[in-house]
Amino acid sequence: MVSGHVESLFSAAYDGELSPDARAAFDRHLGECSTCAAAFAELTTAVDALREQPTARMPHPVRLPEGSPGLEPRFAHRPMRLPRGRAIVAGLTAAGMVAVAGGVTAAVVLTRGAGPTRTYMAAPAVAPGSNAGAGAAIHAPLASPQSASLLPELAPLLGGLTDCSPKALPISKAEALEIPVGFSNHATEDNGVSTGVVATQASSFVPGGTVDIYARLIDDSSHAVSLPCTVLLGPQSSSSSPGDDFTMAVPTPVAGLTVDGQPLLQVTVPATAVAGQTYDILVAPPDAVVILTIQIN
C-alpha cells in the first residue's frame, strides 16, 4: 500500500531492495502519479550516468615502504605534508632499540627501515622514583614489569607510565581535530586505526620552561576521543651510537588548564636541557601515532 509520494523508496527501488509486494505497490503508484514517475526517472538517469563512468587507472606504480609489512605499525608513518615543526615520524623496531640494564643509563633508537635514526641520550642522572608529579623526569626504570598494554619495545623504559590510561573526552572527532588557536607547532597523523593530534604553542622552549600540550587520540572506528598518555623524550642526538642516558617526562593535566572546557597537558622541560638540543613529545603507547619535536633555546 503506497500513499502520498514515494521519494523515500526511490533509492531502495533503484537497488532492487523492495520486496515483491512493495515493488508492485511502488510501480502502481508511479503509474498513477506523474510527479513521482518523473522524479524516479530523473534519479535513475542521474545514478546511471554516474555508474557508467569508466574505471580510472592509477597513473603510476604504488611505492611500498621498505621492509616487511606490518613490522612498524605503531610509530611508522610517512607524513603526507610536514609543516614546520613537525617531526619526521620514525618507526620503532625492537632491533633498533638498545637498553643498557643495571643502571640509570639507557638509550633508545627509533628507526624507519633504512631511513633516519633517532637516538635519545646524554642527560644527567636523576634519583630513581623522582617521577612523581607533573612533568617530573623519569629515568628508564629498567627491567621493570612490563604492561601488556604498552608497546612491547618501549615497555621496559616506560614503567613510570603504567598508571597512565587514556581518559575519554566528551567531544566529537571534529572538535578534537581542531587545533586550538595559538598552538602553532602541531602534528596530526592517522594510521588507519587511530588518529593522533599533538600541538604546542611554540616550537622552542628554555630549560626548565613549561610546555602546554594539546593532545587528542581518536579511534577511527568509533570516533571516540580520549586524552592520551604522552611522554616528553629527549634529548635527541644526532649520534647513531646509543649507550648514554636520556630523560623522559610525563605531561599531566593541570587544574584550570583547559581548552573549550577540556584538559590540556603540561610538562616542564628538564632543567638539564641544553640550548640546541631537541626533545620529542610522543603520544604514548599502545597507540603512538605522532611525534612532535621541540627545540631547546
Added chain:
Amino acid sequence: MDDEALLDRSRRGDRDAFTPLVHRYQDELYTMALRLTGNPADAADVVQETFTRAFRSLPKLRGATVRAWLFRVAVNCSHDIHRQRSRRPADPLEDTEGRVLDLPDPGLGPEATAIQRERADAIRVALLALPHDFRVAVVLRDVNQLSYEEMAEALSVPVGTVKSRISRARGLLAAALRQSPAIFPRAEEAW
C-alpha cells in the same frame, strides 16, 4: 589466492604477498579517490598513502574484510588530503578552471569524445557540490559498487545509516544534475 590468504601471509612479514593486493585494488581505489577529490594528483596521493598506511597497519586489521578496510583507509586519506590542500599547483590533466580532462577513449570519434567529456565534467561538478558524507556514500555505492554491509564496515556506521545516506545522496546528485544538458538533453531543449 584470495584476499584473506594474502593478508595472512602479509601479516607474517611476506612482502611479496602484499603486492597482489596493491595490484588488485589500486585502480578501484584511484577511481574512488578521483570521484571524491576531483583531482588526479590528489587521487594518486590518496592511493599511495592508503597502501603505505595499510602496509604498516596490517597487524591491527581485525574483523573487517580487506576490501572494506582499504576503502575505509582511503576515505580517511581522501578527507585528509582534500583538507590539507587548499592550494596546489596546477595539474597537467586539468584545465585552468581545475576541471579534470579525462583522457579520451581512442575508440570514440571526436563528437562522442566531446559528449563523454561533458558528461564526466557534469558529474564531477555535481559530486564535488555534495556534502562530504553524502559524496562518499554515493561514490562507494554507485562508483565502486560496495554492498551496504561493506559500506557499513568501511564507514563504521550502521547499515541503516548507509542506506539513508545513499538515498539522500542520490536525491542531491539528481537535483545537481537536473540542469545539465549533458545528462538531461531535454533540459537544453527547455531553454
